[in-house]
Amino acid sequence: MNLDDFDRCSRFESFKESWDHYGYGGDFEGMVLAEFSRIKGMTYLDHAGTTLFPESQIKGFFQDLCGSVYGNPHSHNPSSRLTHDTVEHVRYRILQHFNSSPEDYTVVFTAGCTAAIKLVAESFPWTPASSFCYLTDNHTSVVGIRGLTSPIGVASIPISPEEVEGRAGERTCPKVGNSQAPHLFCYPAQSNYSGKKYPLWHVKGIRSRELYPSCTREGQWFVLLDASNLVGCSPLDLQECPADFLPVSFYKMFGFPTGLGALIIRNECLDMLKKTYFGGGTAAAYLAGEDYYVPRFNIDGRFEDGTISFLDIIAVNHGFEALHRLTGGMERIQLHTFGLARHTYMMLSCLQHNNGQPVARLYCDTEYQDPSTQGPLLNFNLLDAHGDIVGYSKVQKLASLFNIQLRTGCFCNTGACQHYLGMSDQQVKANLQAGHVCGDDVDMIDGWPTGSVRVSFGYMSTFGDIQQLLRFVVDCFVQKPVRLDYIRLNRLHSASTCSAFVRHPQSPTRLQIPSPSGTGEGLEFSHMAVACSPTLRTSNCERTLSQIFIYPVKSCAAIEVTQWAVGPLGLLYDRLWMVVNINGVCLSQKQEPRLCLIQPSIHWACKELCLHATGMKPLSIPLEGNKQNPGVKVFQSKVCGDRVQSVDCGDEAADWISEFLGKPCRLIQQSPGFIRGMKRDHAKPVAGLSLVNEAQYLMINMASVKFLKEHINERQGPEAENLDIQQLIARFRANLVVMGAEPFEEDNWKHVVIGDLVFQVTFGVYLVRQHQLDLDHTSTLSVGCPVVPQSP
Template sequence: FNIFQNVIYTFLCSFFLFILLYFIKRLFVLNPCRILEHFNTCPEEYSVIFTSGCTAALKLVADTFPWKAVSNEGPGSQFCYLTDNHTSVVGIRGVTALQGVGTVSVLPHEVETRARKPQTQTNGEEECSVPHLFCYPAQSNFSGRKYPLSYVKGIQSQQLYPHRGRWFVLLDAACFVSCSPLDLSQYPADFVPISFYKMFGFPTGLGALLVRNEAAEVLRKTYFGGGTAAAYLVAENYFVPKPNVVSRFEDGTISFLDIISLHHGFETLQKLTGGMLNIQLHTFGLARYTYIVLSCLRHSNGKPVAQIHYDNDFQNIAEQGAILNFSLLDCHGRTVGYSQVDKMASLFNIHIRTGCFCNTGACQHYLVISNQNVRSNLHAGHICGDNIDLIEGRPTGSIRVSFGYMSSFEDCRNFLRFVVNCFVDKPLILDQKRLIKLKSAEPMESNGQVITPSPERITPSGDTVSKEGKKNNGSSHTLTNLFIYPVKSCASFEVTEWPLGPQGLLYDRLWMVVNENGVCLSQKREPKLCLIRPVICLASNTLQLQVSGMEAVTVPLETSLTNSDLRTSQSKVCGDRVQTVDCGEEVSAWLSEFLGKTCHLIRQRPEFLRDMKFGRAKAGDCGATALSLVNEAQFLLINRASVSFLQEHIANRYDSVNEGTWHDMEQLIQRFRANLVISGQEAFSEDGWSHLTIGDTQFQVIGRCGRCQMIGVDQKSATRTQEPLRSLSECRSGQVTFGVYLAHQTARNTTAVLILSVGACVIPRISESTEKP
């Protein structure tokens, strides 16, 4: 009976497993057909090659296209691409350059201006069989400009962009197909890379290359991986690829579970929206509405709030996608740095994209950035993806808002309210003439609503905030508070006097908390760090960590590297690799219990030297200055007058019920985590200082401190708030700098111990040439 029972059980399990695999296979096989159906084509015309993303699809074309080098025997291939292409398209020239293939960057207007009638092929013209590749985006990922899909046939037939030979078209459709329908039966591009993430928001890391079957026959592949071979020999150069196009190009195991999910993506898209035509109308309407209102906003002096980077007035849905690219301007017409806008947007749960969006050509065109500017910006320290948004007042990138099928009209209103509340010099002015003109030309039915900006009055930033350029004439300030932060991102330890070390205040930020992967934890990710109170006892040579409700834990100030129980490691602080040593299991267990995750306390190795980046210092003044685990500089100084100004600004934004939240200046000071707090009579006067003396110690001002969301963490409760970052941006015309960085370079051969004391006289020196904050 038991044997019979086991046989029945095994049979049933096998049967259900077979059924499950059958349906999985059905879904898997149906997906390519479903994808091609979405683009109005069929397997007889196109094949779907799954890749890890759109970039991988582009690289596949680059690696397998039959490039022909220029030689004495005849002309070679040409790789032509529009200057408005994504970086991943321009990168194909890295492959063509190694094969002796000519590369041509084509300006958008040149495609049609260089058109000609097709020429008849002459017998014996070898050049007419040379393969060329022309790449252009269906929609610019920078500005949302749509390029004519008719270019596909025009280039293939040589009616556009005249060159002899056989022309293939690579149509970068990744940005286009997220909100617009693409009919490949009408516009049969040879290679069409797409990203499913941009279409559905899921799954990431999955894209495809749609290959016209006629064009697939010319592709030549040298590498072969698992699943692509019909047969091959190990000891001989013998290899036969699988006959199926898709099987030849999908190396290894593809992400079949993600591919199965595409079926649900297409079904959901259809059920929620009714199809791509509806998505196109919906998203274009949102983009157009936002464009109209944003372009009509004016500061109190009548100057525009935004400079919009576009090629049309969002009049034609066939020429413009659901993307709005712009730069915000202050009331003086100066560009507000995009990183400042991004920081503020995060407070309002608004996601924007900033920078050049991997499209240097369009960025240069719209922002008027010359080739020399790009080189000089790199020399100044700016690289793609960083937060250096302005160099000598010139923008290095812009701001992009993109709409999708899940975006709503309320999203537009929230975004526009955010711009008005945070970046408009009040009272707001709407350009009624432009508003009427744009609305009268509206191409589609709309609800006719025009945004009414928030009427609440926001005190604008004026020239009275700081009187720049005025000499100090020896007027003094006083050092009122002295803070050290032994453990990075933990609470402060206030003292009345403290010695200076080679890296700043002695023991300031020599320790930091890292997770199990060695990544530094900060209050941005773990606000509870502010509840950990470090206490240093110089007499007992110990650092004690205290938290309410837990027994304190103690570690030695000086770590003996001869202790075999201590582990050394490398971590990163602001991109710099730092050498550290683990402080032991006891303190790790204590931190892990409090934070609820595996953590370690590590200390900077005593012999490790980390220099301040040269670009931060003024040439010839400081040279290389040693840093601890701080982000930017040895010291951070803030002015009580500046705190008081900001405190008053915050209080004016709230009614009397909530005013008490911000009445405590000391709590507000704690949020800015400064080492040195001074008294002052004029708010933000410190922005114009070049040097200062505290007691008998000389300091150089390195620069202003750019603030982020971390100042929104209440240092007593670890709760997050939008203030004071929101008001800081408002009262400083979009800038979010507060406080200045200082550097002190100890003489190499000195043995004297310098001490800072609360109550010491602070004498600043004003820079000969200062910028307005």
């Protein structure tokens, strides 16, 4: 077999045969290249987080700003009137987009979807007889309404999605509630966890008291429909689902502007909303010396405190222009993105290891057959050949190396996360006690996942994005040769016209993916095999320290030494400097590959750090210059989420770095006396760090690197370029290289003695020095020092 036998299922031609809604009828690939050139070489799959803006949208907005004068809309001069009229046009265009008009709905601009939800919570006329009801598959921003209602005695009623229709028609006897009590029911139009689209007719069903829980409680029922995850890729018709409150965020639709959203309110609900605080522009009249206040009569003026973000609102108009010009409308976007998600689901759910075990566990309620019930989003965890879950943090880090942008965790949706992962309330609480909090990288606790992986598509996503994602999964996580569950794939594909699949002769129910080299040994990629670590050896084999590297400037080239002083933060001067952009954000080789071409050197005689690069004169920086010049600018930056304090190295260094990289940058040095504490399991700091990522030292095993080199050479074949072992070592950017050990035995080391220094092993091969208080600069590490690992 050759690779075409597998590609028949996944190649673009077959995809187009089974899904003819890809693209928008023109030169789609050309449009993506022209409008989104900045993501060339990147696979962006986090559109549920934020989609991307096209270049023409920003250029149109720029030309608008350059050619117009927009004043504060609270004034009455011509420039202010222009702003007012433009903002009112945008309000109308938003309503038009959702097939409504000012006669039925009012647009109130907010700081985002969360701010819109908060506005409803603060303005709703709650009474002790009211109920706040919400689906458990709601974003945190919706569940958070409970923080406001619970203290005033409002009942909070969490409801599973199955209960809404499953318990429809129930009647409590005697009936519960007051016939005049206002109740609020909240549910997402589309789950931000699974992409499931909830029926929009539930809006009418709740209001008419035909669905649970409204059927069991008397009173007036109102519906907040969280549409933020839906409207990025799907149309929404307010004539068909007349929600009372519709919060949206515009960056989910256009990518720009951020920090701007809207609350779209059904006009019949306007009079019931109560607002106590009044800010600038919201008052028709008030007295400073008396408790007298009259709100503005128009609802948007009453609820938009202070000067609205009018330039961002004007940018929304250019967002609509670009969206319709490039795609033709939301219906086309829905079909385009759903087709990509559907194909990804089919391939990912049918991938198997060589032993027939599935590669992925998908968390969804549909089989991606209908765009009206499923959005363009996939949530899953990857599995190894034994059926064990691969932690999402590992997937995230490897995806970043492949320049694939995705999202991991629970996505601010604890209810859905618990449901799909099978986590009890007790487990969530226990995870917190174990140190796991929302948004961190603690992906497994006691063998149980704390979250998952999410990929989501946008209107500019391409079939190539799917190919890159699937290639990444097969490349890094699948035990070869890869198999496909052909029966399942054929069933999922049965509605399409692509039926020319080739069955593997030895497996009538699975298709074996052939090798590009035609060897028949399975589909082979330049794959980093994850080997099972052997147990710690008990032999007396001599292990020695064979190489020492320091990296004075983070992400720049290394200095190899044979002996080096050990300081309180690791090797002396290791990663004490770093390059930041004009916003003070650390730059790495992922953003700026040319950083690796900057070669540092340390001159002890003159106490200087020198930087060298081709075509540039050497740059000299005092090693202790920040101590001699206390008036230098202090920087606050972040490294791996930790805030670090640093000082600027001056304009000469900034000009040198900027000229070499071709963009404005600065060189900064960690502040003297500032020590960043490395924390383990969110407990007390166990070591002081410089500007390193994880720990004081990174150690690698020469035998493991050689094993990897041989494995890569075998997979690439005899005609491939033979990897140099030192080049491969350099890619790991390690401080310490150990020789004489078995491959991967370091995975089981808990402590290691190098010379007369004792280190603790954390996070696999990261080291921190024990007995920090006893450390001084007279301690050294030397090539040839014995390395003695200690068992747990």
